[in-house]
Amino acid sequence: MKNSESEYRVEMTGISKSFGVVSVLDGVDFKVKHGEIHALLGENGAGKSTLVKILSGVHQKDTGKIVLNGEEINPKNTHEGQVLGISVVYQELSLVNDLSVAENIYLHKLGASKFWMNWKEITKNAQELIDSLGFKIDASATVRDLSIVQKQVVEIAKALSEDTKVLVLDEPTTVFDPTDTQKLFENLFKLKEKGISIIYISHHLEEIIKIADSVTVLRDGVDTGSMAVSETDTDGIIHLMIGRELKDLYPTRNVEIGKEPIFEVKNLTAKDTLVHDVSFSVRPGEVLGIAGLGGSGRTETAKLIFGADKKKSGTILLNGKEINTNTPVSAVGHQIGFVSEDRKEEGVFLPLSIRRNISVTSFDSISNKCGFINVNNEYKNVLGLIEKLNVKTPSSEIDVKNLSGGNQQKVALAKWLSIDSKVIIIDEPTRGVDVGAKIEIYNLINEVAKKGVGVVVISSDMPEIMGIADRILVMHEGTFYGELPKEKFSEENILRYSIGEPLK
Numbered sequence: 001m002k003n004s005e006s007e008y009r010v011e012m013t014g015i016s017k018s019f020g021v022v023s024v025l026d027g028v029d030f031k032v033k034h035g036e037i038h039a040l041l042g043e044n045g046a047g048k049s050t051l052v053k054i055l056s057g058v059h060q061k062d063t064g065k066i067v068l069n070g071e072e073i074n075p076k077n078t079h080e081g082q083v084l085g086i087s088v089v090y091q092e093l094s095l096v097n098d099l100s101v102a103e104n105i106y107l108h109k110l111g112a113s114k115f116w117m118n119w120k121e122i123t124k125n126a127q128e129l130i131d132s133l134g135f136k137i138d139a140s141a142t143v144r145d146l147s148i149v150q151k152q153v154v155e156i157a158k159a160l161s162e163d164t165k166v167l168v169l170d171e172p173t174t175v176f177d178p179t180d181t182q183k184l185f186e187n188l189f190k191l192k193e194k195g196i197s198i199i200y201i202s203h204h205l206e207e208i209i210k211i212a213d214s215v216t217v218l219r220d221g222v223d224t225g226s227m228a229v230s231e232t233d234t235d236g237i238i239h240l241m242i243g244r245e246l247k248d249l250y251p252t253r254n255v256e257i258g259k260e261p262i263f264e265v266k267n268l269t270a271k272d273t274l275v276h277d278v279s280f281s282v283r284p285g286e287v288l289g290i291a292g293l294g295g296s297g298r299t300e301t302a303k304l305i306f307g308a309d310k311k312k313s314g315t316i317l318l319n320g321k322e323i324n325t326n327t328p329v330s331a332v333g334h335q336i337g338f339v340s341e342d343r344k345e346e347g348v349f350l351p352l353s354i355r356r357n358i359s360v361t362s363f364d365s366i367s368n369k370c371g372f373i374n375v376n377n378e379y380k381n382v383l384g385l386i387e388k389l390n391v392k393t394p395s396s397e398i399d400v401k402n403l404s405g406g407n408q409q410k411v412a413l414a415k416w417l418s419i420d421s422k423v424i425i426i427d428e429p430t431r432g433v434d435v436g437a438k439i440e441i442y443n444l445i446n447e448v449a450k451k452g453v454g455v456v457v458i459s460s461d462m463p464e465i466m467g468i469a470d471r472i473l474v475m476h477e478g479t480f481y482g483e484l485p486k487e488k489f490s491e492e493n494i495l496r497y498s499i500g501e502p503l504k
């Protein structure tokens with residue numbers, strides 16, 4: 001029955017879903033109005049992505065009813081969802097690396113066309129779409145050559161290339177710096193004005209307060225109700241999400257920092273990227289923050305140190321001695337760890353179990369003298385980390401691909417934090433991680449530092465980097481522009497250095 005008078009664009013009622021014996025959603029009600037930004041919140045594994053996957057046709061509900069524009073729908077696959085006007089930008093990017101930006105944006109149309117594609121036209125349309133979003137990306141570039149931020153923009157453009165009525169954004173800003181985030185928000189406000197309903201999943205609660213009209217919180221697969229954002233605040237939302245108050249998001253650090261550097265980088269210059277003349281040192285027990293805008297070269301610097309990108313010149317010293325880290329294998333051999341921001345491509349082995357993922361980097365500590373894995377040690381290590389980081393899973397044998405995004409991130413971190421490193425570089429440590437688990441990760445970083453490890457944290461989240469670092473280096477155009485000691489930490493100072501301006 002059609003009811004076009006309904007104030008709701010989307011009405012999901014009594015939605016339940018299980019995967020095997022695991023119940024993920026249990027009678028969830030979720031309603032989104034026309035032209036509103038509706039935040040869908042909850043801890044990692046609460047069922048947010050599953051709910052939107054049911055709306056968009058990736059998964060089918062076990063029970064319940066979905067109504068779109070007053071009409072009942074049951075999309076059986078994403079194509080049906082798209083035809084109905086439901087577009088989703090997932091947390092895990094789903095672009096085809098070897099195709100161009102334009103090809104990726106219009107990929108879904110290829111199968112539908114009976115005619116030759118006019119690539120010139122398609123590239124032109126794709127370019128116009130990207131330009132209208134206010135980002136600088138060449139539509140004919142190959143996706144493999146884009147930064148993760150640019151890939152995310154292409155995902156958004158792809159979602160908007162359809163006649164979208166409901167746009168779902170699953171953690172869209174985790175890789176964005178404040179300027180890009182602001183640009184995205186402006187785009188969302190424009191879409192909202194056009195009457196498009198936006199479902200916005202995020203763990204950045206300040207963002208929600210800023211942009212959302214309404215909020216629905218899921219806890220363990222059950223909705224705890226919806227409300228207007230004007231009726232609540234971050235504390236209220238946290239309480240609904242985790243059922244308790246949170247005192248300090250950033251735990252106090254009681255770590256003694258060594259005097260001599262454990263790790264030094266001198267005049268490091270990349271062969272193929274913009275990184276040049278990068279010099280810094282980190283001392284045992286120190287948490288060194290690296291900030292900067294997207295595209296400033298933070299991730300490229302980490303990859304260069306780790307041997308994943310090629311070096312042109314410069315030296316790297318561990319405990320005062322020059323070392324060779326020309327490949328990731330040699331970096332790991334020197335006990336240098338690297339947790340990538342790109343979880344799906346470089347962070348975890350999706351088809352392997354949680355146990356295998358964590359154990360892969362810790363063979364030494366779980367093997368006996370002959371090199372055989374001591375299964376007891378392995379389980380002890382893995383189960384300990386699952387508990388510590390509160391990874392939501394029925395067992396350590398579950399494949400990582402079946403975990404929620406935030407829980408995959410916890411496994412990526414656990415993999416590296418469980419081994420004996422001398423230096424560990426963590427790129428966006430809490431990307432996609434819920435507020436409760438963030439504290440666990442910060443505690444774990446402190447624990448690692450306490451062992452005398454030099455920790456380098458790259459983060460776009462300014463409150464986070466100021467909350468956990470002892471010192472912050474700010475990158476601008478491929479090199480360090482300035483250093484901030486703790487007493488000079490402020491968002492303004494980080495931003496000034498990020499754009500190549502001196503402090504006031």
Ligand SMILES: Nc1ncnc2c1ncn2[C@@H]1O[C@H](COP(=O)(O)OP(=O)(O)OP(=O)(O)O)[C@@H](O)[C@H]1O
Binds near residue numbers: 404432434
């Ligand atoms: N295909 C699947 N098979 C088995 N279990 C799954 C599958 N997809 C999701 N799950 C489980 O369903 C639960 C909810 O996952 P979902 O991705 O919906 O959580 P989420 O709220 O989006 O979390 P996050 O904030 O971490 O992204 C998780 O425990 C996850 O392991």
